[in-house]
Amino acid sequence: MKAPQRPQRIGLMAPLSGVLVPLESVPDPVFAQKMVGDGVSIDPTSDELLSPLTGKVTQLHSSGHATTITADNGLQVLLHIGLDTVLLRGEGFMPLVKEGDAVATGTPLIRFDPIAVGATATSLLTQMVIANGDLVTRYVAAKGLVVAGTDVALYVELVGSMEDKDTASATGAIFSDEITLPNPAGLHARPAAVVAVEAKKFKSEIRLLRGDASANAKSVVAIMGLATKFGDKLRVEARGPDAAEAASTVARLLGEGSGEKPGDAPAPAAAVKVGVMIEVPAAALIAEPLAREVDFFSIGTNDLTQYTLAMDRGHPQLAKQADALHPAVLRLIGMTVDGAHKHGKWVGICGGCVSSYRTRRASTRPH
Structure with a gap:
């Protein structure tokens, strides 16, 4: 035994x-x-x-x-x-x-x-x-x-290893009509899985054909490996006892988008805007080349002031001397705004003296 x-x-x-x-x-x-x-x-x-x-x-x-x-x-x-x-x-x-x-x-x-x-x-x-x-x-x-x-x-x-099961009958193959793939991103993981699940319901061997390439319709990996894209022309080949029904069913599923209708396909989210906080003099001094790489600037006036004047705004004796309207700080703000506007980028300001800056400069946005 x-x-x-x-x-x-x-x-x-x-x-x-x-x-x-x-x-x-x-x-x-x-x-x-x-x-x-x-x-x-x-x-x-x-x-x-x-x-x-x-x-x-x-x-x-x-x-x-x-x-x-x-x-x-x-x-x-x-x-x-x-x-x-x-x-x-x-x-x-x-x-x-x-x-x-x-x-x-x-x-x-x-x-x-x-x-x-x-x-x-x-x-x-x-x-x-x-x-x-x-x-x-x-x-x-x-x-x-x-x-x-x-x-x-x-x-x-x-247990054991994979064995290919010969489910095809001695009869010839059944081919579907040509299908135009409606999936915006081709047969990626989601629609490939839907096709494979449906194909596994049949005893027949089922293959997806695209030109000279073909893939086992019962394998998600094989379907993804076919590297299809929107508009590709596919046919379904089936061999076995229920080949006619298998070819018809899988072809209809593919034509309908394999559970993914074009209107339902998720669109990529809008690109996230990338900006730079201008809080140290070094960033303000290179504002113009920085503006080429980002979408906007945000000037942090509290930190920019303390780092420009070398005064810790948290220090009990020095905090009162950290004047955000110091000419050096204002000049760095002006350099930042000019560098951003040169490339059509907008500038925002945060910190304790925002209202003062708004009265001293016409605008921090491009005109």
Whole structure:
């Protein structure tokens, strides 16, 4: 009698430092309902995504926000930085690897700018999920704070290896009519998961065709790897006992946007305006070149006064001598305003003498 096979337990290291969040709490139904796969989410405090295990980079999205690492045993780990980050079209992301690269646990995969991405994306919550969950028998997620590349964020138990099941019948393939993809950002994680869930309801083998390229419609990773974009022409191929129904159903789903209608697709938030506080003489002296790089200035008169006059405004004897209307302070304010106006940037003032400045200067905004 053959002894039962013992489950293989694999520890996946945290790809980012931060706080672990239950996947069910992620404000995106495709991830929260585990349509992409089961796993964990991380609210990150680091900005470099590390490989959670040894394997190969089998998928790297063109926008640089998501990648898949496949281990030798076939386990597919999908890493997705933020929510709706596909709409950034690569802005704020710097891939450090390419598809086909072999990686070790802890290898840097993607570097991202948390300020730029966080200002535009719906959330910075980063998901680590198992794309081929039929290989996994049990998930054990860690809790609390984790350090990237040091702490295990998720244990998975699996038995055996992935085996391709031949569900196709001896009959020929069924092809759908051509579909024009309506998704603004192509088949990224959310619509890809919707397609895969629907395709798995059929026994037939189902593939998405785009020119000479094709992808297994039952695999989120494979669909994302097809790297589709808005307006692409696709067809559905199905082989098996329910091929006709499968091809028709999946084609209709694709044509309808795979649960993501163009009008419903989240648009990137307006860009955050970046400004500089002018609180030290050095900043005022280089106001003109600084104005080329920012959207506005805000002059902090209290600190600018104390640093210009070398008088601590908190000192009981010196505070009364810290005159914000001193000619040196006013000259620095004037330099700041002139430098900003030269580049069409506006200037704001805060501090205890705002009203005085408004009477002494016509305006701090460009005319």
